Amino acid sequence: MVTLTLDRLSARYGRRQILDDISTPPLHGGQVVALLGPNAAGKSTLFRRILGLLEGDGEVRITGTSSERPVAYMPQDNGATAVLTVYEAVLLARMQGRRLKVADADLKEVDKALAALGIDTLAGRDIGNLSGGQRQLVGAAQALVQSPDILLLDEPTSALDLHRQISLLSILRRLAQERNMLIIAALHDLGHALRFADQALVIESGRLVDCGPCEQVVTPQMLRHTFQVEARIEPCSQGRPQLIVEAAI
Numbered sequence: 001m002v003t004l005t006l007d008r009l010s011a012r013y014g015r016r017q018i019l020d021d022i023s024t025p026p027l028h029g030g031q032v033v034a035l036l037g038p039n040a041a042g043k044s045t046l047f048r049r050i051l052g053l054l055e056g057d058g059e060v061r062i063t064g065t066s067s068e069r070p071v072a073y074m075p076q077d078n079g080a081t082a083v084l085t086v087y088e089a090v091l092l093a094r095m096q097g098r099r100l101k102v103a104d105a106d107l108k109e110v111d112k113a114l115a116a117l118g119i120d121t122l123a124g125r126d127i128g129n130l131s132g133g134q135r136q137l138v139g140a141a142q143a144l145v146q147s148p149d150i151l152l153l154d155e156p157t158s159a160l161d162l163h164r165q166i167s168l169l170s171i172l173r174r175l176a177q178e179r180n181m182l183i184i185a186a187l188h189d190l191g192h193a194l195r196f197a198d199q200a201l202v203i204e205s206g207r208l209v210d211c212g213p214c215e216q217v218v219t220p221q222m223l224r225h226t227f228q229v230e231a232r233i234e235p236c237s238q239g240r241p242q243l244i245v246e247a248a249i
């Protein structure tokens with residue numbers, strides 16, 4: 001099973017240090033990790049550092065995979081402007097770094113990804129003409145179709161209506177378990193994090209606040225210090241933890 005460990009990780013843009021000394025315990029496949037932090041905390045930067053797109057000290061250790069490209073990434077904005085249909089865009093994502101010849105198995109994976117995300121009816125549409133939410137789901141399909149061991153999703157639900165937010169997060173949770181995939185999703189909705197994530201990794205101003213089981217990390221104290229909100233966490237009628245925000249402080 002795949003494992004990702006961050007060891008004293010830092011990252012910078014030019015000379016500007018953004019991330020400093022971020023370490024985590026091993027994060028295992030089969031789980032969803034919520035990457036949490038206020039605006040400009042460094043969440044997208046952490047993804048770019050994990051992908052090797054930025055320089056910095058420390059180490060990103062990935063074990064338990066035989067894949068040459070174990071990590072797939074869905075950026076925050078995929079301002080898709082290419083003249084491609086949804087099907088072609090997802091197939092192109094599948095073929096990145098693979099041999100050029102498209103096999104039946106590749107087409108099946110594209111069909112599976114579109115169906116899993118409920119966007120198979122968009123297959124023939126031009127990606128340039130989609131709504132923001134539709135584009136976001138296509139972005140998720142482009143990441144998923146790469147059959148990664150580790151999937152990094154930067155605010156995957158930010159453009160989705162409530163139904164699609166819940167259904168995407170449920171699908172991702174199920175796929176993580178079925179495929180033993182590690183999913184790390186940057187989320188601003190801490191209620192979603194409590195409901196769908198196994199672990200939470202919280203950063204603030206480029207430094208680690210905490211990393212561990214969601215219910216131990218997302219506490220009223222952390223919410224007060226890191227997010228400046230007064231909040232309670234109470235079980236709903238079905239026993240699931242619910243976030244109740246009283247006020248911004």
Ligand SMILES: Nc1ncnc2c1ncn2[C@@H]1O[C@H](COP(=O)(O)OP(=O)(O)OP(=O)(O)O)[C@@H](O)[C@H]1O
Pocket residue numbers: 013016018037038039040041042043044045046
């Ligand atoms: N290309 C860049 N060059 C220089 N600084 C950058 C660059 N991209 C981001 N930054 C800075 O790095 C810091 C962290 O930004 P980052 O996008 O990682 O935060 P974030 O936690 O993802 O924020 P948000 O929740 O607002 O999307 C910010 O101060 C930002 O201005």
